[in-house]
Amino acid sequence: MNDIVYVNGDFMPANEAKVSIFDRGFLFGDGVYEVIPIIHGVLIDLEYFFQRIESSLKKLELPWPLSQQDLLTTLHQLVSRNSLQEGFIYLQVTRGVAERDFPYPQNNKPTFIAFTSKKNILENPLADTGVEVVTVEDLRWKRRDIKSLNLLAQCMAKQTANSRGAYEGWMVEDGYVTEGVTSSAFIVINSQLVTRPLSNSILPGIRRRVILELAKERSIDVEERPFTVDEALAADEAFLSSATTLILPIRSIDGQKIGTHIPGPITRQVRELYLEAVLETVSKNQGSS
Numbered sequence: 001m002n003d004i005v006y007v008n009g010d011f012m013p014a015n016e017a018k019v020s021i022f023d024r025g026f027l028f029g030d031g032v033y034e035v036i037p038i039i040h041g042v043l044i045d046l047e048y049f050f051q052r053i054e055s056s057l058k059k060l061e062l063p064w065p066l067s068q069q070d071l072l073t074t075l076h077q078l079v080s081r082n083s084l085q086e087g088f089i090y091l092q093v094t095r096g097v098a099e100r101d102f103p104y105p106q107n108n109k110p111t112f113i114a115f116t117s118k119k120n121i122l123e124n125p126l127a128d129t130g131v132e133v134v135t136v137e138d139l140r141w142k143r144r145d146i147k148s149l150n151l152l153a154q155c156m157a158k159q160t161a162n163s164r165g166a167y168e169g170w171m172v173e174d175g176y177v178t179e180g181v182t183s184s185a186f187i188v189i190n191s192q193l194v195t196r197p198l199s200n201s202i203l204p205g206i207r208r209r210v211i212l213e214l215a216k217e218r219s220i221d222v223e224e225r226p227f228t229v230d231e232a233l234a235a236d237e238a239f240l241s242s243a244t245t246l247i248l249p250i251r252s253i254d255g256q257k258i259g260t261h262i263p264g265p266i267t268r269q270v271r272e273l274y275l276e277a278v279l280e281t282v283s284k285n286q287g288s289s
């Protein structure tokens with residue numbers, strides 16, 4: 001725990017960081033969070049991060065903790081103070097400290113914390129071997145479009161998936177896959193990418209957004225529609241995407257093998273396209289922070 005973290009305006013060693021027990025993030029999960037991948041010291045998909053956190057804050061009537069420019073400066077400083085080359089920044093904004101009462105306190109000062117973590121993102125052996133997924137019931141609330149701190153249903157789902165030997169759970173509602181516990185879900189049928197359309201039922205994944213843009217640019221056929229567990233089991237390929245895994249092929253769902261090659265051709269292409277885009281961002285931004 002020698003890392004330097006950020007709490008409400010100050011950088012400090014992690015073991016000195018403190019937040020009040022009356023913080024609404026602690027008492028109610030009243031706040032939002034984000035995860036930004038860092039590659040070669042550069043923050044990736046930054047513009048989409050700003051758009052998503054703005055949307056989450058707005059939907060919960062939470063104020064920005066800092067101006068966008070100060071937020072960006074803080075995040076860059078955090079990366080540099082931790083000499084982070086590859087990994088991610090986790091940041092969260094809560095409604096701050098107040099008497100415990102359900103309605104939103106007025107003009108409360110938000111709590112803003114951020115920390116970094118090292119992780120090999122580019123060289124991930126799972127990108128070659130693929131991962132196992134099991135289906136789990138989607139027990140979440142009805143505003144999954146907000147990246148809120150309320151993650152108990154996801155903790156339960158991940159625990160169930162891991163205890164069944166799987167890397168990830170695909171959450172299922174009314175027979176349809178909503179998304180991964182901590183990732184977006186894709187299947188490939190006859191070379192067409194299929195993923196659930198955006199709504200309050202899923203988080204608008206940033207990697208999902210970039211993948212769909214890249215697919216459009218490269219004329220990969222995409223259909224945004226809900227898909228069933230049976231369709232996923234019969235798919236030619238399946239993969240997941242998230243900030244810290246980018247794109248990972250799925251080897252099996254509920255123990256049933258998916259496709260014949262891991263990674264399948266479309267999954268491989270999508271990961272390569274995404275990596276190309278990431279490295280382009282890196283070369284444009286290296287040294288600018």
Ligand SMILES: Cc1ncc(COP(=O)(O)O)c(C=O)c1O
Pocket residue numbers: 035179180181182183184203204205206207208241242243244
């Ligand atoms: C429920 C859920 N869906 C999708 C994602 C993937 O989103 P992103 O690509 O922005 O990391 C995550 C990431 O944590 C998630 O928790």
